[in-house]
Amino acid sequence: MNSTYSLSAAIERGGSRWKGHQGEAETTLPLDPFILMTLALVGAGIYEKAGLDRAVGRIPIRIHVNGTRGKSSVTRLIAAALRGGGLRVLAKTTGSAARLVLPDGAEVALNRRGGASILEYVPVLREAARQRVDAVVIECMAVRPEYQRFTEREILRATIAVITNARCDHMDEMGETEEDVARALCSxxxxxxxxxxxxxxxxxxxxxxxxxxxxxxxxxxxxxxxPGDCGEVAEIASRLSYLEFEENIGLALAVARYCGVEPDAARSGILGVTPDPGALKIWKARWPGDSLTYFVNAFAANDVDSARRVVARVTTILPLASASSRIVGILNCRADRPDRTRQWADALIKGHFPVDVVIATGSGCYPLRAFRPAIRQRGVDFRLLGAVSPDRVMQEIGTVVTEGGIVLGLGNIAGAGMALAKMWAGMGEEEWKPGSGSASLPASL
Incomplete structure (x- = not known):
């Protein structure tokens, strides 16, 4: 399946259908070429919208997944649960790496020619209709409330919405308070x-x-x-190949039941889910030298509240080997997320993270320089590297990590985050396997 879609190509296809009519009009009415082009584009748009409406009408179950955190995971879990019940499902995530999950569970990477666009919904829905699926599960990719409303009311027109949670993030586009964010997500x-x-x-x-x-x-x-009080959910979480929040599993089970899937079938489907590339994982390696080090990919939990929950759980299931073992936080910051950088600075100054060392990297970490004295007053060894290579970050980690220490990837999965996670996966073996019994993340801490 072609995984690269082009709106311009769609417009060109639609426009070509009008050439004959346009020529006819020129022989009977002396219309301005600009007017003719406008009419052609309007006609093409009407034709395309009618086609989209027909495609949407052929998909009985349409699920729109929104929220501050967990959207990609929940999208995958819902699709897996529905597949477990025998439904044909097409799912799309944006998250750490955009993916189209096909009805057989296979995945196609979405290689965009330009930036991400909400118009990606359109070819996905057409493909879903072409494959005659029973359900489509789409992660909301819009941030601004008006764009969220447009994707819902003019494109997807979901039968089910999922709002995972509402936390402080994208404040510059969603509003100044957490309540504003919650209202925006309701779009x-x-x-x-x-x-x-x-x-x-x-x-x-x-x-x-x-x-x-x-x-x-x-x-x-x-x-x-x-949340936090369901043995069925905890049992499923303990058998997954990665660490998952129990509430995400609960949402998938609840939606599957609503769609008529038997509990055992939904459970079986979830146990076969393929995790998102940014899923929370732990590896252990003998590095540097013969020192035992645990590497934790928590980059995708990129708001402070989510990261705090992850760190609290990880430090519970990975007790430090000795009093001299250190927790090293790798804070990867994006230049286009200055609000998050400020939130991280505030959390570190208030001592919300039990880390001994913070290594700041990424294009957006430079504003942290102003907070360095206050962070160090908390007893944290703060090191600002800037936008350097992953190899340079690893070199710095090697100077501070100790035997039995933990290296936590925080901040953002983009750029250096994904590169570091891949390096860690290649260096060691996964610490938690299916059935380990201790890999689940509670709903609240």
């Missing part, structure tokens, strides 16, 4: 559909917005998968 709530959520702090906002749209809200408690 994907469909009309007269169902909304599944693991969010509790801002649940009333979600209920209020769902009521306005005539949709029903289903929480994990209402679905029978209470």
């Amino acid at each position: 994907v709530i469909p009309g007269e559909g169902a909304v599944f959520t693991a969010e509790d702090l801002h649940l009333e906002i979600i209920r209020r917005e769902a009521k306005r749209r005539g949709s029903r809200v289903v929480t994990l408690n209402e679905a029978g998968f209470p």
